[in-house]
Amino acid sequence: MLVPRAYASRMQRGNRHDPLLLQVLPDSSEQVPVPGFVNDPVGDSQSRQTRGLLHKYHGRALLISTGACAVHCRYCFRQHYPYANDHLGRNLEPALAYIERQSDIAEVILSGGDPLMLDTARLAELGGRLSAVEHIRRLRIHTRLPVVLPDRVDQDFCAWINALPWPVVVVIHANHGAEFDSQVDGAISRMRAAGAHVFNQAVLLKDINDNEDSLVELMERSFAAGVVPYYLHLLDRVEGAARFDTSTELALQLHERLRLRLPGYLVPRLVREQAGAPYKLPVL
Numbered sequence: 435m436l437v438p439r440a441y442a443s444r445m446q447r448g449n450r451h452d453p454l455l456l457q458v459l460p461d462s463s464e465q466v467p468v469p470g471f472v473n474d475p476v477g478d479s480q481s482r483q484t485r486g487l488l489h490k491y492h493g494r495a496l497l498i499s500t501g502a503c504a505v506h507c508r509y510c511f512r513q514h515y516p517y518a519n520d521h522l523g524r525n526l527e528p529a530l531a532y533i534e535r536q537s538d539i540a541e542v543i544l545s546g547g548d549p550l551m552l553d554t555a556r557l558a559e560l561g562g563r564l565s566a567v568e569h570i571r572r573l574r575i576h577t578r579l580p581v582v583l584p585d586r587v588d589q590d591f592c593a594w595i596n597a598l599p600w601p602v603v604v605v606i607h608a609n610h611g612a613e614f615d616s617q618v619d620g621a622i623s624r625m626r627a628a629g630a631h632v633f634n635q636a637v638l639l640k641d642i643n644d645n646e647d648s649l650v651e652l653m654e655r656s657f658a659a660g661v662v663p664y665y666l667h668l669l670d671r672v673e674g675a676a677r678f679d680t681s682t683e684l685a686l687q688l689h690e691r692l693r694l695r696l697p698g699y700l701v702p703r704l705v706r707e708q709a710g711a712p713y714k715l716p717v718l
């Protein structure tokens with residue numbers, strides 16, 4: 435189990451149903467195989483092109499910047515990813531050569547692991563190398579650190595974002611309104627002041643946010659912090675995470691309730707990832 439104090443401090447003491455606690459607390463059921471819950475539910479291994487680079491969708495290459503995260507989410511779809519042999523590491527050449535060769539790649543996505551586990555000097559080195567590739571138009575960063583360890587979003591990091599030669603998109607991963615506090619608000623404000631577009635993607639998680647009020651509150655609270663909802667994912671059926679699964683019917687009902695209660699721009703796209711599909715599939 436790995437949880438930063440900043441995140442743990444937002445849990446309600448003594449409440450074993452706390453929605454933040456449930457995201458990080460190990461459970462013995464994780465050891466029991468469940469049919470349909472597999473090692474690589476989204477087909478990452480099929481889209482691996484070079485060490486630390488996944489190319490699954492048109493125009494976007496994803497870098498496994500590091501295997502490390504600041505928090506171990508029990509539902510993580512990459513919890514069995516072979517990070518030990520497959521993250522970007524110090525030798526950027528194979529990934530850069532691939533991106534250079536594939537002139538349709540307009541967007542590089544820093545993912546992992548959590549790219550903000552790299553220090554800003556390492557990020558700057560990576561950004562510097564990428565800036566030599568002419569066909570890149572955007573940089574996207576998927577990170578949970580602004581939420582779980584908001585102090586990581588420091589002046590150096592924001593100065594780096596601000597100085598990048600492309601528009602920067604930051605996608606934070608928050609699943610519950612209670613994950614926000616004034617520290618998180620501050621981290622998001624700093625990134626926006628540095629020019630980043632900040633979006634949120636969430637996972638629908640049983641007993642954590644699978645009810646109308648929690649989801650409405652998540653969208654309202656994140657927007658109050660300056661974040662626009664992006665995706666609401668159905669759970670990726672990864673080995674060990676079966677206890678978080680919800681039915682598609684419930685997901686659709688909840689999504690309908692969001693449409694009824696929120697302005698259109700606060701309704702996230704309800705999607706499911708299917709290995710081999712050319713985009714994240716809308717749930718219909």
Ligand SMILES: *Cc1c(COP(=O)(O)O)cnc(C)c1O
Pocket residue numbers: 481488489490491494495496543713714
């Ligand atoms: C999810 C994902 C993306 C980004 O998809 P968007 O629909 O653009 O958010 C890119 N590459 C990989 C490998 C992904 O899993």
